[in-house]
Amino acid sequence: MxxxxxxxxxxxxxxxxxxxxxxxxxxxxxxxxxxxxxxxxxxxxxxxxxxxxxxxxxxxxxxxxxxxxxxxxxxxxxxxxxxxxxxxxxxxxxxxxxxxxxxDIDPRTxxxxxxxxxxxxxxxxxxxxxxxxxxxxxxxxxxxxxxxxxxxxxxxxxxxxxxxxxxxxxxxxxxxxxxxxxxxxxxxxxxxxxxxxxxxxxxxxxxxxxxxxxxxxxxxxxxxxxxxxxxxxxxxxxxxxxxPHLDQWNARRREIAHRYNNGLKGLPLILPEETQGGKHVYHLYVIRLKMRDALKQYLEKHAIQTGLHYPIALHKQPAYSRPIKQEESFPVAEACAEEVLSLPCFPELRNEEVDFVVKKIHEWHT
Ligand SMILES: Cc1ncc(COP(=O)(O)O)c(C=O)c1O
Structure with missing residues (x-):
């Protein structure tokens, strides 16, 4: 699959x-x-x-x-x-x-x-x-x-x-x-x-x-x-x-995110955190871990496609040519660039597909 x-x-x-x-x-x-x-x-x-x-x-x-x-x-x-x-x-x-x-960014959101x-x-x-x-x-x-x-x-x-x-x-x-x-x-x-x-x-x-x-x-x-x-x-x-379908699609994205959250809780990963009063619509379901590249490779080997959003902090992009001053470092953004991993998340993703991704992430941790 x-x-x-x-x-x-x-x-x-x-x-x-x-x-x-x-x-x-x-x-x-x-x-x-x-x-x-x-x-x-x-x-x-x-x-x-x-x-x-x-x-x-x-x-x-x-x-x-x-x-x-x-x-x-x-x-x-x-x-x-x-x-x-x-x-x-x-x-x-x-x-x-x-x-x-x-x-810099808030590491929770x-x-x-x-x-x-x-x-x-x-x-x-x-x-x-x-x-x-x-x-x-x-x-x-x-x-x-x-x-x-x-x-x-x-x-x-x-x-x-x-x-x-x-x-x-x-x-x-x-x-x-x-x-x-x-x-x-x-x-x-x-x-x-x-x-x-x-x-x-x-x-x-x-x-x-x-x-x-x-x-x-x-x-x-x-x-x-x-x-x-x-x-x-x-x-x-x-x-x-x-x-007219957008709200229903967003509700399904939230369902998928909660299914991932339940399946992945307890593992040494940072899961998405929702802020109070905000309703996240999970354009992307992003987890964070130090061994991001190794997990990505493992999932790819098992035919699970993932994404990186985003692997280069914006002030480090070559096109941003303005010389970076010494004091301009953004440690949270720089760490996230190396640690974030986006899992499949779209309204038509099936529950059994979410469960398969969860299973493979558990297997990788054992
Ligand atoms: C946060 C954000 N801003 C701006 C854009 C640019 O959108 P467009 O491709 O429609 O120009 C994107 C597209 O990926 C985006 O994700």
């Missing part, structure tokens, strides 16, 4: 008729860029998340860059984010011309450590981008207090946390804006790239609409310098079919 890290085919088989109908509808209308499909999905997504506006863009990387640009953040400004996570968050900040200021944020703030700091990593909401109460005290913007990178809650609010609704990725493997994924910005700020939503479409205010007038970052009608139509 091969246990895939992710298998999208299982999800698509269940929805194939509805998706085919959506694709035919777009083809029959021959309206492939923006248009009604995108408008309709933006409406559905903002109502699901709980914001007034949602703006569809080409991917989440652009969603971050365009949101920062809409708030006039660029050269001479600094943006704070965590030293552990997806490089795209960092790259998207750098693409505005702003500098990244890294902060893998999310940015609010206690370290204040130390990173200086007069150039303009925004904080917490990432709700692996589907676990960051500590938004503490982070929001810091942004209010220092008059900073708060932009949530919810690319891995569609539908996650903090108390009774979905992530993406707590900061000034939230961004989502619809990369195919995400909790809500398209059949290609896609992204979304959500906000309650009408001016910012309108500006991002202009920025995603060459800075246009109407067909022939380019009011600002933007780019081409439009969401395809086909992606919007497919995502609209999937959105």
């Amino acid at each position: 091969t246990i895939p890290f992710i298998n999208l085919d299982r999800q698509h088989k269940n929805l194939s008729k509805e998706i085919q109908r959506a694709i035919e509808r777009v083809a029959n209308n021959s309206s492939f860029i923006l248009g009604n499909e995108v408008l309709e999905f933006e409406r559905e997504f903002s109502s699901f998340i709980g914001t007034k506006y949602a703006v569809g863009v080409a991917n989440a990387s652009d969603a971050i860059t365009l949101t920062l640009k809409a708030y006039d953040i660029g050269h001479g400004n600094e943006v704070i984010t965590a030293a552990h996570g997806a490089f795209m968050t960092v790259e998207s900040i750098i693409n505005t011309g702003a500098e990244v200021k890294f902060v 893998y999310n940015i450590d609010p206690d370290d944020i204040s130390k990173a703030i200086n007069p150039s700091t303009k925004a904080i981008i917490p990432v709700h990593l692996y589907g676990q909401p960051a500590n938004m109460t503490a982070i929001k207090r810091i942004t209010e005290d220092h008059k900073l913007l708060l932009i949530e990178d919810a690319s891995q946390a569609h539908g996650a809650f903090i108390d009774f609010r979905r992530v993406g609704t707590i900061g000034n804006a939230g961004v989502f990725s619809f990369f195919p493997s995400k909790n809500l994924g398209g059949w290609g790239d896609g992204g979304m910005v959500v906000t309650n700020n009408e001016h910012i939503a309108q500006k991002i609409k202009m920025l995603r479409d060459h800075g246009r205010s109407d067909k022939y007038t380019h009011k600002i310098i933007g780019r081409n970052s439009r969401l395809d009608a086909l992606q919007a139509a497919i995502l609209a079919v999937k959105l």
Whole structure:
């Protein structure tokens, strides 16, 4: 038996008729860029998340860059984010011309450590981008207090946390804006790239609409310098079919995570910890152990696919060329890079597959 890290085919088989109908509808209308499909999905997504506006863009990387640009953040400004996570968050900040200021993570949640944020703030700091990593909401109460005290913007990178809650609010609704990725493997994924910005700020939503479409205010007038970052009608139509299933898929991800937790408890591994008030949606089920590479190899030998999220701390990525100052070390992020291991976790994963992974991890420990 091969246990895939992710298998999208299982999800698509269940929805194939509805998706085919959506694709035919777009083809029959021959309206492939923006248009009604995108408008309709933006409406559905903002109502699901709980914001007034949602703006569809080409991917989440652009969603971050365009949101920062809409708030006039660029050269001479600094943006704070965590030293552990997806490089795209960092790259998207750098693409505005702003500098990244890294902060270490909380070892219990893998999310940015609010206690370290204040130390990173200086007069150039303009925004904080917490990432709700692996589907676990960051500590938004503490982070929001810091942004209010220092008059900073708060932009949530919810690319891995569609539908996650903090108390009774979905992530993406707590900061000034939230961004989502619809990369195919995400909790809500398209059949290609896609992204979304959500906000309650009408001016910012309108500006991002202009920025995603060459800075246009109407067909022939380019009011600002933007780019081409439009969401395809086909992606919007497919995502609209999937959105009503998201809560149920997230509930199944949580069930799988709890099954792993029960099966693995007592072993010398660090299991995911859920924070109080937060509802983790397990985009990734990540364990932590010193002998990570040996366990990964063992599982692979037994046809169990695993992933590494992420094996290089962000400040150590070669593309991040700014010389690292001596004091810039992030010990928790650096340790996690060597110790985290993602186990298969997707809604269509079967209980017997989870149990097989658990069994093999027990065997490895004996
Ligand atoms: C946390 C995070 N931010 C941003 C991105 C970028 O998303 P996209 O591939 O849609 O540009 C990703 C994608 O992996 C991500 O996981």
